[in-house]
Amino acid sequence: MTIKALAFDIFGTIVDWRSSIAREVDRFLAEIGREDVDSFVFARAWRDFYQPRMADCRSGARPYTPLEELIAEALDETLAANGIAPEGLGLGRRIHFVHAWRRLDPWPDVVEGLCLLQARFPLVALSNGNLALTMHLARHGGYRWDAILGAEVAQTYKPLPRPYDQAVDMLSIRPEELCLVAAHEDDLRAARMRGLSTAYLHRPLEFGPDEIHLPEGDWSYSADNLRSLSEELSGQG
Amino acid sequence: MTIKALAFDIFGTIVDWRSSIAREVDRFLAEIGREDVDSFVFARAWRDFYQPRMADCRSGARPYTPLEELIAEALDETLAANGIAPEGLGLGRRIHFVHAWRRLDPWPDVVEGLCLLQARFPLVALSNGNLALTMHLARHGGYRWDAILGAEVAQTYKPLPRPYDQAVDMLSIRPEELCLVAAHEDDLRAARMRGLSTAYLHRPLEFGPDEIHLPEGDWSYSADNLRSLSEELSGQG
Incomplete structure (x- = not known):
């Protein structure tokens, strides 16, 4: 793969x-x-x-x-x-x-991590945020997507299949060649159902300071930050 | 405006x-x-x-x-x-x-010019090229769009109205707040019909070395390269 x-x-x-x-x-x-x-x-x-x-x-x-x-x-x-x-x-x-x-701030590893990954892979936003929101978030945070897809372009919300399928289709690649990076397992599960590869990114503070969350699924990749993910993906791209 | x-x-x-x-x-x-x-x-x-x-x-x-x-x-x-x-x-x-x-090369002013403009404005690709093509062109050329819209996202080709209207809609701005930059007057005419602002970018070699082309329309802006356009747009954005 x-x-x-x-x-x-x-x-x-x-x-x-x-x-x-x-x-x-x-x-x-x-x-x-x-x-x-x-x-x-x-x-x-x-x-x-x-x-x-x-x-x-x-x-x-x-x-x-x-x-x-x-x-x-x-x-x-x-x-x-x-x-x-x-x-x-x-x-x-x-x-x-x-x-x-x-005006939401990126996690501390994002700007450097996306930069490392972007040298080797096209990076696509696949969010439930509408296009303007996703675009302004990137400009606010100081990073940039190669393309913005997701709910508004698909006209339907994840985890329904269309946003995942459309991304594969518009990138003109096979499903397993596209890897969804997400901190939420329901998103990864839906992506895997559509044949995508999956990377679980552990964000311990995402569920609030008191809620401990450990991944249950068996994902293609798993990392604590984007630099580690970039290392895990070495040999790819 | x-x-x-x-x-x-x-x-x-x-x-x-x-x-x-x-x-x-x-x-x-x-x-x-x-x-x-x-x-x-x-x-x-x-x-x-x-x-x-x-x-x-x-x-x-x-x-x-x-x-x-x-x-x-x-x-x-x-x-x-x-x-x-x-x-x-x-x-x-x-x-x-x-x-x-x-793998088409950008014109010589593009990388610097887009960088100047991007510091002040979101820059959106609005091309008849499909999304993968437009994205790979940018990666090949060493520049990057804030978002890629155009024919594939609109599912119809310029100069039909939908690509222009959809860009305005997805950016959540008013038509005149979006300015189309193009070297072709049919594209600019169609954009103006939808209420967009227009910038004519003179590309003397676009029509082949022997074909001289001078703009006939009266466009909101007119420039010989993207640095000049950036100067024309000073006070904006």
């Missing part, structure tokens, strides 16, 4: 959404005088409120809707749950807050 | 397809002992043979087919027109020859 390209999950795998969002939430809550709300709980609730919306898009109960729209709806829901009326905030401030998801 | 992102045509605008293909054709003709064929005429014929195939995809006479497949079909037609039986060449050699279109 020869790997010819790598595809990457983004949220949790490349960027540390949890502490980045909590930081922006802190700033926002201070601005509106609501320091009583816990910023990590707010961040978690925000994410929890957009998940069922994605599920509705997956099931067909709702047509595909770009992630940033779901994030904006979920923000209003999170605000309301904390007794904050969204309308009172002004559209500009709400857009800026929704765009906090474009 | 504020420009928030730039979209680029590729063939002729970013890469010098004519001399790059002629160089590869030269090598190929020498290998098969057919130095009697003029490599620039062969290159031009190859391109001429894929144009009507794209037209069939535009008209709906044929479903959307990625450019590299049309290029492969057109190669066989060009070979046959020169009395060379495609079947006799072997599949590996034909694939390598079709992939000559992934």
Whole structure:
């Protein structure tokens, strides 16, 4: 098996959404005088409120809707749950807050690690984030994809098959020649079902500081950071 | 009017397809002992043979087919027109020859120019080339797009409206905030019809050494190279 390209999950795998969002939430809550709300709980609730919306898009109960729209709806829901009326905030401030998801910081190994890997492999974003979100995240973080695929280009959310199949198809390679790199096993399982190779990237803080998570699956590759992954893939590409 | 992102045509605008293909054709003709064929005429014929195939995809006479497949079909037609039986060449050699279109060199100003522009604007490829072709061209040339859109993602060829509209939509900006950079006025005209801003990039060798071409349209910007364009766009982005 020869790997010819790598595809990457983004949220949790490349960027540390949890502490980045909590930081922006802190700033926002201070601005509106609501320091009583816990910023990590707010961040978690925000994410929890957009998940069922994605599920509705997956099931067909709702047509595909770009992630940033779901994030904006979920923000209003999170605000309301904390007794904050969204309308009172002004559209500009709400857009800026929704765009906090474009300003998530990469994990510390990402810029160097992607650079090492990119010298040998085309690197493709394969995220549930819409294209603009994924693109701005990369510009914010100081790295760059060779191409952005994923939910918006496929018009459907992972782990449904189409984003994986479309990436293989558009890269004009065979499924096993594309390796998905992800910190979440449900994503890797879905990729493997479509014939892709898999690399589990261990992100111990992705599930919060208190939740210990060890991989259960038997993945093609497994690494603690992107430099190690690059070494594991030596001889490939 | 504020420009928030730039979209680029590729063939002729970013890469010098004519001399790059002629160089590869030269090598190929020498290998098969057919130095009697003029490599620039062969290159031009190859391109001429894929144009009507794209037209069939535009008209709906044929479903959307990625450019590299049309290029492969057109190669066989060009070979046959020169009395060379495609079947006799072997599949590996034909694939390598079709992939000559992934090895087109950028014009001399491209690497520096895109770097200057990319510091201020997201840069998006908006080409009729399929995604793999566009991606490999960038890796070959030593530059990188923030995102690749265009014919394959839109599943239809420029100058039909969908590739332009989809780019605006996926970038989540207004049409006039996206500026198409191209060396061909039909492309710019189509972009302007969809509300995009336009930048004419003068590529005097794009139409062959003997064909003089001066822009007729009145474009938002006009430049002789990407460094000049970057200066014209100062105050933007």
